[in-house]
Amino acid sequence: MRGDALEKLPLSDHFRAGEFRCQGGSCSCHGAISVDQRLVDLLEELRAELGSPIVITSAFRCDDHNETVGGHPKSFHRTGQAADLTSFRIRSDLENWAIIFAKIVEGRLGQERGNVIWYPKRNFIHVDVGRRISELLREKS
Numbered sequence: 001m002r003g004d005a006l007e008k009l010p011l012s013d014h015f016r017a018g019e020f021r022c023q024g025g026s027c028s029c030h031g032a033i034s035v036d037q038r039l040v041d042l043l044e045e046l047r048a049e050l051g052s053p054i055v056i057t058s059a060f061r062c063d064d065h066n067e068t069v070g071g072h073p074k075s076f077h078r079t080g081q082a083a084d085l086t087s088f089r090i091r092s093d094l095e096n097w098a099i100i101f102a103k104i105v106e107g108r109l110g111q112e113r114g115n116v117i118w119y120p121k122r123n124f125i126h127v128d129v130g131r132r133i134s135e136l137l138r139e140k141s
């Protein structure tokens with residue numbers, strides 16, 4: 001999917017398609033969007049728990065952009081199954097929200113799927129609905 005027509009397409013009560021597009025400035029995808037509905041549903045639940053808006057800083061990444069930002073070659077961002085999240089509220093208590101989000105992810109997706117990684121230096125939390133890799137990961141320092 002691509003194009004501005006999709007920018008404002010609602011995917012849920014609080015998230016629209018444009019928030020999930022590839023943000024590579026010069027990559028060949030021209031702002032393509034790919035998003036797993038399970039991720040959108042999960043984000044709604046996280047937003048409800050947070051009680052305030054969530055800012056998605058990176059969701060879908062085409063292969064070009066994933067390489068540019070140094071993403072893992074098998075990153076779930078490539079498949080539209082991951083989002084990096086922040087907000088004033090999240091930044092103010094990053095570790096605590098990572099723990100809460102991890103519990104919600106497990107509650108929704110079970111033992112087989114979903115990862116939460118928190119990045120204290122860059123102040124965001126990654127969540128994905130891909131195959132479970134670990135319980136809760138902290139950015140390596």
Ligand SMILES: [Zn+2]
Pocket residue numbers: 022023024027028029030031032061062063064065
């Ligand atoms: Zn791209």
Ligand SMILES: [Zn+2]
Pocket residue numbers: 077082083084126127
């Ligand atoms: Zn991420």
